[in-house]
Amino acid sequence: MFANLSGWHIVIIAAILLAFLVAAIVVVVVVLVARSRTTGNAVVDPATQLERLTELRDSGVLTSEEYERKRAALVKRL
Incomplete structure:
Protein backbone atom coordinates (compact mmCIF):
# COMPACT_ATOMS: atom_id res chain seq x y z
CA MET A 1 0.00 0.00 0.00
CA VAL A 43 -14.05 36.46 43.83
CA VAL A 44 -17.12 36.52 46.02
CA ASP A 45 -17.78 39.54 48.18
CA PRO A 46 -18.04 39.00 51.95
CA ALA A 47 -21.74 39.92 52.05
CA THR A 48 -22.56 37.13 49.60
CA GLN A 49 -20.43 34.68 51.56
CA LEU A 50 -22.18 35.66 54.78
CA GLU A 51 -25.60 35.20 53.14
CA ARG A 52 -24.53 31.76 51.93
CA LEU A 53 -23.30 30.83 55.42
CA THR A 54 -26.63 31.93 56.88
CA GLU A 55 -28.52 29.83 54.32
CA LEU A 56 -26.39 26.79 55.15
CA ARG A 57 -26.99 27.27 58.88
CA ASP A 58 -30.74 27.77 58.39
CA SER A 59 -30.99 24.65 56.22
CA GLY A 60 -29.14 22.58 58.82
CA VAL A 61 -26.01 21.94 56.78
CA LEU A 62 -23.92 23.93 59.27
CA THR A 63 -24.28 23.83 63.03
CA SER A 64 -24.42 27.09 64.97
CA GLU A 65 -20.85 26.54 66.15
CA GLU A 66 -19.58 25.96 62.61
CA TYR A 67 -21.48 29.01 61.44
CA GLU A 68 -19.95 31.20 64.15
CA ARG A 69 -16.42 29.94 63.40
CA LYS A 70 -16.76 30.54 59.67
CA ARG A 71 -18.43 33.91 60.25
CA ALA A 72 -15.61 34.98 62.58
CA ALA A 73 -13.01 33.89 60.03
CA LEU A 74 -14.85 35.84 57.34
CA VAL A 75 -15.03 38.98 59.49
CA LYS A 76 -11.35 38.60 60.40
CA ARG A 77 -10.39 38.71 56.71
CA LEU A 78 -12.06 42.10 56.25
Whole structure:
Protein backbone atom coordinates (compact mmCIF):
# COMPACT_ATOMS: atom_id res chain seq x y z
CA MET A 1 0.00 0.00 0.00
CA PHE A 2 2.76 2.45 0.89
CA ALA A 3 5.20 1.03 -1.67
CA ASN A 4 3.86 3.33 -4.39
CA LEU A 5 4.48 6.51 -2.40
CA SER A 6 7.37 8.70 -3.41
CA GLY A 7 9.42 10.76 -0.99
CA TRP A 8 7.24 13.84 -1.50
CA HIS A 9 4.08 11.95 -0.71
CA ILE A 10 5.53 10.80 2.60
CA VAL A 11 6.65 14.35 3.42
CA ILE A 12 3.18 15.72 2.65
CA ILE A 13 1.48 13.05 4.77
CA ALA A 14 3.90 13.69 7.64
CA ALA A 15 3.28 17.45 7.41
CA ILE A 16 -0.49 16.94 7.53
CA LEU A 17 -0.21 14.63 10.54
CA LEU A 18 2.09 17.13 12.26
CA ALA A 19 -0.39 19.95 11.57
CA PHE A 20 -3.20 17.91 13.15
CA LEU A 21 -1.02 17.16 16.17
CA VAL A 22 -0.11 20.82 16.64
CA ALA A 23 -3.77 21.85 16.27
CA ALA A 24 -4.82 19.30 18.90
CA ILE A 25 -2.17 20.55 21.32
CA VAL A 26 -3.24 24.17 20.77
CA VAL A 27 -6.88 23.28 21.44
CA VAL A 28 -5.98 21.47 24.67
CA VAL A 29 -3.85 24.39 25.90
CA VAL A 30 -6.55 26.95 25.07
CA VAL A 31 -9.22 24.93 26.88
CA LEU A 32 -7.03 24.47 29.96
CA VAL A 33 -6.14 28.17 30.11
CA ALA A 34 -9.77 29.21 29.69
CA ARG A 35 -10.89 26.78 32.38
CA SER A 36 -8.24 27.98 34.84
CA ARG A 37 -9.19 31.62 34.27
CA THR A 38 -12.87 31.05 34.97
CA THR A 39 -12.39 28.95 38.09
CA GLY A 40 -9.37 30.69 39.56
CA ASN A 41 -10.67 34.25 39.53
CA ALA A 42 -14.04 33.76 41.16
CA VAL A 43 -14.05 36.46 43.83
CA VAL A 44 -17.12 36.52 46.02
CA ASP A 45 -17.78 39.54 48.18
CA PRO A 46 -18.04 39.00 51.95
CA ALA A 47 -21.74 39.92 52.05
CA THR A 48 -22.56 37.13 49.60
CA GLN A 49 -20.43 34.68 51.56
CA LEU A 50 -22.18 35.66 54.78
CA GLU A 51 -25.60 35.20 53.14
CA ARG A 52 -24.53 31.76 51.93
CA LEU A 53 -23.30 30.83 55.42
CA THR A 54 -26.63 31.93 56.88
CA GLU A 55 -28.52 29.83 54.32
CA LEU A 56 -26.39 26.79 55.15
CA ARG A 57 -26.99 27.27 58.88
CA ASP A 58 -30.74 27.77 58.39
CA SER A 59 -30.99 24.65 56.22
CA GLY A 60 -29.14 22.58 58.82
CA VAL A 61 -26.01 21.94 56.78
CA LEU A 62 -23.92 23.93 59.27
CA THR A 63 -24.28 23.83 63.03
CA SER A 64 -24.42 27.09 64.97
CA GLU A 65 -20.85 26.54 66.15
CA GLU A 66 -19.58 25.96 62.61
CA TYR A 67 -21.48 29.01 61.44
CA GLU A 68 -19.95 31.20 64.15
CA ARG A 69 -16.42 29.94 63.40
CA LYS A 70 -16.76 30.54 59.67
CA ARG A 71 -18.43 33.91 60.25
CA ALA A 72 -15.61 34.98 62.58
CA ALA A 73 -13.01 33.89 60.03
CA LEU A 74 -14.85 35.84 57.34
CA VAL A 75 -15.03 38.98 59.49
CA LYS A 76 -11.35 38.60 60.40
CA ARG A 77 -10.39 38.71 56.71
CA LEU A 78 -12.06 42.10 56.25
